[in-house]
Amino acid sequence: MTTAEPPVISVEELKTYYEEDGFIRSSPPVKAVDGVSLDIHEGETIGLVGESGCGKTTLGRTILGLNNATDGTVTAAGTDVTELSGRERRRWQRRVGMVFQDPQESLNERMTVGEIIKEPLKTHDWPFLRVAVEDVDAEVKGSDVTPCRPDRAADITVRLRSDGTKVNVREGLPLTAEDLDVSVSRDGTTTVSVAVKRHKSELRRERAFELLEQVGLTEDHFYRYPHQFSGGQRQRIGIARALALEPDFLVLDEPVSALDVSVQARIINLLEDLQDELGLTYLFIAHDLSVVRHIADRVAVMYLGNIVELGPTREVYENPAHPYTVSLLSAIPGSGSPWEGGRVTLRGTPPSPRDPPAGCPFATRCPAKIRPDEWEFPERTWRALDELRVLFRTRARSERSATAALKSLVGLDAAGESLTETVEELLAEHDLSPAAQSVIEEALEHARAGDDAAAAQRLREAFGSRCDEEHPSGYDEGPGRTSACLRHEPKYESVAEVIAAREDE
């Protein structure tokens, strides 16, 4: 991987929102991918990690054109592929492929392995042989051939010489020059007609045999059904299908998550071999950080639709910059964790992507969040206050059951009392100044009046900091590394120091 070369795929400010129009009211869109920029270079493997629901899969699918982008661009060879439609989009999809997580779900049980692998060949009407005519401007004719565009490698090269026509077929195709009829007519313009003497279905079957061999299966497997295969073999079939159209770029969506370790190791080795052999570029999506550490050249850490840290795998694992990366790495169980400090157990779950926090997406759970100067609390009190705010936010978001709504209408609701109790329990052992207490009382007033959102808002105004207001952009954290955290500004203590100090408290 050399960063000097232009990227093969360049993702810029990409946004993918899922809109959902309800029958009565429409809810805000799910912001699955919310402003991602990423350059992907030829031949590299980028690991994409993050918790479920953070938008990893949607990002992969949007790059491939399987989901529509809401905003932003994905540029490949000078074209914004998110704008493509119809034939042009299909042409792009021939150059890319996807391997899915669950080999049990992603193969059609009613098709033989041969049919499964041949399916993309049929759908895209393979072979689409690209013919280049050397040295002469010539028109190319024929039912199975297209003229080769300058940015692609030619499948068939025709040389027009005085002593006759020379035809060359690229290696890796189940075809030789003998299988072609090439005739040249020079009627003012030169026309090269190419006819393939073999039937398409025959070529496709041979291509499928070749693919089976490439992924470590045999011709016998062609005639069998998916249920006759183990999980590891099924994943090989999925890989063969993804490779059918000779893509340059593959999105591997959790390809080994459903497999046992011993089988997982073999699939990882296969993917690495194929990459070397075919010069593939991978976007490897995984929640298993150990697998990514093994396979990826660079790693992108995603949280709530944003890439929060990006850098060379080794450096990121040895010296994580973003507090979320620290938390993720420290959560790897056992001696597989590269983090040497104590485990940073994140509280709660990520916020809803329908209603992401206004400032830093990670602010609600961050173990290194910047605290405002106005208040002096010990760390555990800050955490209790954070928890209180999350509690109000969660309440504001959750739909109440019909009975609970009815109860509150007729005044039978005990929620007010129970709320006071919950808040008292949460803050029982904390020493709060009168000023802080009055803020909490104000928030409680809002909540008792049924406005949990206002309660959360009041707490945010009083106890929030820059992290709650500013969406941090990527800071440069070493060669090829960026991390989106305000703590990287020189006036703050570093992430690692803060986390260590707070964990000690």
Added chain:
Amino acid sequence: MSVGPDEEPLLAVRDLEVVFHTEREEIHAVDGVSFDIHEGETVGLVGESGSGKSVTARSILGLVDSPGSIEGGEIGFRGDDLTDDNWERHRGDIAIVFQDPSNSLNPVYTVGNQIKEALRIHQGLRGNEATDAAVGLLEDVGIPDPRRRVEEYPHQLSGGMQQRAVIAMALACDPDLLVCDEPTTALDVTIQAQILDLLADLQREEDLAILFITHDMGVIEDATDRVNVIYAGEIVERAPTGTLFSEPAHPYTEALLRSIPGRTNAAERLPTIEGEVPTPTGRAEDCRFAPRCPYAFAECHEMPPEHVDVGAERSAACLLHEDGSEEAAERTVFDGSEAVSGGDSA
């Protein structure tokens, strides 16, 4: 949490055999499994899919259904043999937490109702008393705002919160033994860390014994005191957790540990184990790992190996450790220099 060997174990599984009868064949899913769990300790059962670990778990709770049946051995619990149809007697003493929390919760009842049902059956609590107890349990398992949550339906909780609710339900019967069958496999690594912390806290507070079943070696390393490694229905190695990782005695354990990515140099190929886990269709007549074992010799294919002691509180079922075995003497086996090949096949 070391326990003296003299103390009576809480659970003593001896030579357990579970057979599934299908039209074509008999599958000996669990074939002579023995292990102990003492009060207050966490024992791991680790193996790949199809190794028989979940069937072992279900046997302990009497949950093996047709076409499977327990055909031999004993499950001793507080002096009773459970396989003697004593499950009803100890119903509530043993609870289980499954992998997928959404399958363990009924979508049409609130979380509170489901916990209250367990409280009514096992502790006879009703009405407000039961509601308060349910809120208390949700609080114990770290669910914030429990008074509100108790009225919510399972779909309103995240995966991690659902698993906490399932654990609360399991605790509602005040068990002595908690069987956790892959309790964190469906969860994200950060949520997994929360659940592992929670289980450790509960164990400390309630002096629970935990049987922890997983395929994840990292989780085993963090969560357990002792480990049993299971392969094709048989336990091939038992050891205190620390030594299992530092000096695996059985070739299968060694191979399993080596194939975990991220522990070796990223530039190297991952070492793999050739072949597939066999389906045990009869009682063992040889070492079931022998066809995949890089150290196998002729006798390995002729007789099933017995467990032999290989150190303090640990044993392995492997002929290499047999006293006077020439092969064992010739090899300085587990220095990790040669061992498992890096080849590739389906």
